[in-house]
Amino acid sequence: MAKQIKKQRIKVPEQDPVARIHNFNEVALGYTWDLAVEEASRCLKCPYSYAPCIKGCPVNVNIPGFIQKILERDIKGALEVIHTTNSLPGITGRVCPQEEQCEMNCVMGKLGDKINIGKLERFVADEARKQGIYPDIPQVEKKGKKVAIVGSGPSGLTAAADLAKMGYDVTMYEALHEGGGVLIYGIPEFRLPKEIVRYELKFLKMLGVKIVTNVVIGKTFSLYELLDEYDAVFLGTGAGTPKFLNLPGVNLNGIYSANEFLTRINLMKAYQFPEYDTPITKGKRLAVIGAGNVAMDAARSALRIGYEEVYIVYRRTREYMTAREEEIKHAEEEGVKFMFLVSPIEFIGDENGNVKVLKLIMNELGEPDSSGRRRPVPIPGTEFGLEVDAVVFAIGQKPNKVLYQEVPELKTTKWGTLIVDEKYRTTMRGVFAGGDAVRGEATVVLAMGDGKKAAKAIDEYLNGEPWPEEIKPANFW
Amino acid sequence: MFEILAKKELAPHIKWIRVKAPLVARTAKPGQFIVLRLHERGERIPLTLYKWNKDEGYIELVFQEVGKTTYEMGTYGVGDKIMDIVGPLGKPTEIENYGNAVVVSGGVGAPIGYAVARALKEAGNHLTVIAGFRSKDYVILEDEFGKISDELLITTDDGSYKRKGFTTTVLEEYLNQGNKVDFVFTVGPVIMMKLIAEITRKYEIKTLASLNPIMVDGTGMCGACRVTVGGEIKFACVDGPDFDAHQVDFDELMLRLKQYNREEKLALERYLKGGA
Numbered sequence A: 001m002a003k004q005i006k007k008q009r010i011k012v013p014e015q016d017p018v019a020r021i022h023n024f025n026e027v028a029l030g031y032t033w034d035l036a037v038e039e040a041s042r043c044l045k046c047p048y049s050y051a052p053c054i055k056g057c058p059v060n061v062n063i064p065g066f067i068q069k070i071l072e073r074d075i076k077g078a079l080e081v082i083h084t085t086n087s088l089p090g091i092t093g094r095v096c097p098q099e100e101q102c103e104m105n106c107v108m109g110k111l112g113d114k115i116n117i118g119k120l121e122r123f124v125a126d127e128a129r130k131q132g133i134y135p136d137i138p139q140v141e142k143k144g145k146k147v148a149i150v151g152s153g154p155s156g157l158t159a160a161a162d163l164a165k166m167g168y169d170v171t172m173y174e175a176l177h178e179g180g181g182v183l184i185y186g187i188p189e190f191r192l193p194k195e196i197v198r199y200e201l202k203f204l205k206m207l208g209v210k211i212v213t214n215v216v217i218g219k220t221f222s223l224y225e226l227l228d229e230y231d232a233v234f235l236g237t238g239a240g241t242p243k244f245l246n247l248p249g250v251n252l253n254g255i256y257s258a259n260e261f262l263t264r265i266n267l268m269k270a271y272q273f274p275e276y277d278t279p280i281t282k283g284k285r286l287a288v289i290g291a292g293n294v295a296m297d298a299a300r301s302a303l304r305i306g307y308e309e310v311y312i313v314y315r316r317t318r319e320y321m322t323a324r325e326e327e328i329k330h331a332e333e334e335g336v337k338f339m340f341l342v343s344p345i346e347f348i349g350d351e352n353g354n355v356k357v358l359k360l361i362m363n364e365l366g367e368p369d370s371s372g373r374r375r376p377v378p379i380p381g382t383e384f385g386l387e388v389d390a391v392v393f394a395i396g397q398k399p400n401k402v403l404y405q406e407v408p409e410l411k412t413t414k415w416g417t418l419i420v421d422e423k424y425r426t427t428m429r430g431v432f433a434g435g436d437a438v439r440g441e442a443t444v445v446l447a448m449g450d451g452k453k454a455a456k457a458i459d460e461y462l463n464g465e466p467w468p469e470e471i472k473p474a475n476f477w
Numbered sequence B: 001m002f003e004i005l006a007k008k009e010l011a012p013h014i015k016w017i018r019v020k021a022p023l024v025a026r027t028a029k030p031g032q033f034i035v036l037r038l039h040e041r042g043e044r045i046p047l048t049l050y051k052w053n054k055d056e057g058y059i060e061l062v063f064q065e066v067g068k069t070t071y072e073m074g075t076y077g078v079g080d081k082i083m084d085i086v087g088p089l090g091k092p093t094e095i096e097n098y099g100n101a102v103v104v105s106g107g108v109g110a111p112i113g114y115a116v117a118r119a120l121k122e123a124g125n126h127l128t129v130i131a132g133f134r135s136k137d138y139v140i141l142e143d144e145f146g147k148i149s150d151e152l153l154i155t156t157d158d159g160s161y162k163r164k165g166f167t168t169t170v171l172e173e174y175l176n177q178g179n180k181v182d183f184v185f186t187v188g189p190v191i192m193m194k195l196i197a198e199i200t201r202k203y204e205i206k207t208l209a210s211l212n213p214i215m216v217d218g219t220g221m222c223g224a225c226r227v228t229v230g231g232e233i234k235f236a237c238v239d240g241p242d243f244d245a246h247q248v249d250f251d252e253l254m255l256r257l258k259q260y261n262r263e264e265k266l267a268l269e270r271y272l273k274g275g276a
């Protein structure tokens, strides 16, 4: 008779909310060896062919496989199991919405709490990094063919790693001064320490990928030039262009896109101004418009740079928020205030052009819209003002079109996303694309999944698979 | 890393540098700019391309020391290296043969004005340059402009060199004299561009203004550089930096440039005291 299985998850130690809002250190502290083994021992070890967790993972990590290695206290073994399909475990272990993916169908859920797969994956990556362990680099025959990757977000990183492992000569171009895409400029340090992203980039270099920063494709080189020099090109340019609402006063000082706010803080380290040169508007009260993960990140960052009162302003109700439950919980613990059923209508500034008042109107929920969510309907006469020192827009992003502006062959949808078929082929021969550039705003692991599948498709193309006459748009959602 | 190959002081607090940046020089066009970061702790700042040489792989920049970053860059000498330079960014200025073209520049707008003026001349325009400076000591690029323009009208605010008065007065006079003008390009202090636009609006002359909002990435990713043009939000780094001057909300741009005045002052004072 097997020993009794523990029904509850082993808790992950976290930084105390009161302390953590004064620093940018990571909130979740992660498992120790003993805690990891204890959590791992709860796994029922479903066979590979059946395990619902593997099926729920967009990159199909062999989850029971690496959990077994944790039980054996074999960190390199665990890392290698993960790395066969996922070269960024330190990142996915932290930022994936596991509750909607691998953990959703965990069989253990029928008996008690589901296995904390995300935190176990993170443990493997962190422990390996601590010990300086990298997976063995496969010795492969060089193919003698060159592939260019545009953009160094998760889709580009994954495509680059897989292609390099297949023996291609891979060069990755990045517009910013540092690689990583949203992982480096968007997601805050307290959720994803930049040291981890840098470690994963280092592994890419070990695989032989050349990373060239400070190059904007479409400006420094054209896409046509890349096609002359490389046998295939992958576009992982993301959905980096922020949206604003064109309301009166929207360009007042102190009104930011989440991208600008987070870039100043994460990439440029404005929280260490004047030690670092980039400033950011400080004050007492800040409002974030929107209720997704990006909004939570902006709100929680605002607390950490010294805002005393931070509001999430959302036009629908709590159950419609798109942020992950864990992020909402962390924001609440830290004292972020939530205002539901309100929409911004105007910004009012002082004589220096600094925003001072955010004018809002109250909503009620009406009929469901095309997304099936009940539409917010403003209630006339309910306008009111909220005094603020800064406002952050976190209402979504669209693809950055710098690259395709001068390439009429690349066709886009009406949302500005690139059209690709089920093999990630764009409407331009030899050019593939994936990640947010194709999906609009999605997730890290979906971008990685795209990068993987695109790498496979590129390999097939470079092995002679003919390019179709016509690209049949694939539907990714 | 991008090495400084040559350096000169053109006027008090105005410096010229030549920097090795072959990838930028390769495709640079008039009106475009770069974003640079001096070092690990540095801010990203935009500077316009003054000249460039594709074959020798260098670019030239002219900058005025106004704050922490530009003061610090002023201390960099030949052989020193700038950590990051990305570009060329922005849309190139629309260069065509308009007929009679006038370039109006103010202060350190001159190097941008120069790049565009030269291209306009090469495209066959009759070229008049109106360049305004604070006083005699601040006059820069006079010889350079002299070589490419059909008419060069230099003016100083205080009258200490050539004539006294603002560029607006000079342009107004030039138009009153019955000179036919088909196109105006203006770059310099926002208030100057605003007033130039008001004059050319009266005369219905097509006018482009090169805008200089605060930027971060310079690639359309953050919206720091947003300006209102014809009632719409535009990102100057990718939709500009040139816009139809008659459509630009210059007052808004002036306020936006003041966004970090307090922090900029703090950073500069700290730097000059030897803080960082």
Ligand SMILES: Cc1cc2nc3c(=O)[nH]c(=O)nc-3n(C[C@H](O)[C@H](O)[C@H](O)COP(=O)(O)OP(=O)(O)OC[C@H]3O[C@@H](n4cnc5c(N)ncnc54)[C@H](O)[C@@H]3O)c2cc1C
Binding pocket: A095, A096, A097, A150, A151, A152, A153, A154, A155, A156, A173, A174, A175, A176, A180, A181, A182, A183, A186, A187, A188, A215, A216, A217, A218, A236, A237, A238, A239, A240, A262, A293, A294, A297, A400, A402, A403, A434, A435, A436, A437, A441, A442, A443, A444, A445, A447
């Ligand atoms: C604040 C924030 C928090 C998020 N939190 C989560 C989370 O917790 N979990 C999750 O799964 N997802 C999260 N996401 C979403 C996730 O980050 C994205 O879905 C993912 O990064 C998309 O990856 P990508 O490879 O498509 O491109 P990106 O990560 O967007 O990277 C694109 C890169 O391409 C570069 N680039 C663009 N154009 C060019 C060009 N012309 N030339 C050269 N380089 C170019 C850009 O500079 C950028 O570095 C978050 C997003 C944000 C903004």
Ligand SMILES: Cc1cc2nc3c(=O)[nH]c(=O)nc-3n(C[C@H](O)[C@H](O)[C@H](O)COP(=O)(O)OP(=O)(O)OC[C@H]3O[C@@H](n4cnc5c(N)ncnc54)[C@H](O)[C@@H]3O)c2cc1C
Binding pocket: B033, B043, B045, B046, B047, B048, B049, B062, B063, B064, B065, B066, B067, B068, B069, B070, B071, B108, B111, B112, B211, B212, B213, B214, B215, B241, B257, B258, B261, B264, B265, B267, B268
């Ligand atoms: C597209 C573009 C091209 C430019 N080209 C040139 C150029 O060729 N030569 C040059 O000398 N400058 C140019 N500028 C302005 C230059 O970027 C700023 O002077 C620089 O960022 C100041 O940095 P700082 O840290 O030294 O000063 P800060 O401490 O940032 O600022 C000090 C003072 O400069 C003002 N300032 C800050 N940013 C700007 C700005 N973008 N435009 C005007 N004033 C500003 C501030 O209001 C403040 O009063 C350009 C700006 C843009 C957007």
Ligand code: FES
Binding pocket: B214, B215, B216, B217, B218, B219, B220, B221, B222, B223, B224, B225, B226, B235, B236, B237, B238
């Ligand atoms: S500078 Fe960031 S979008 Fe223009």
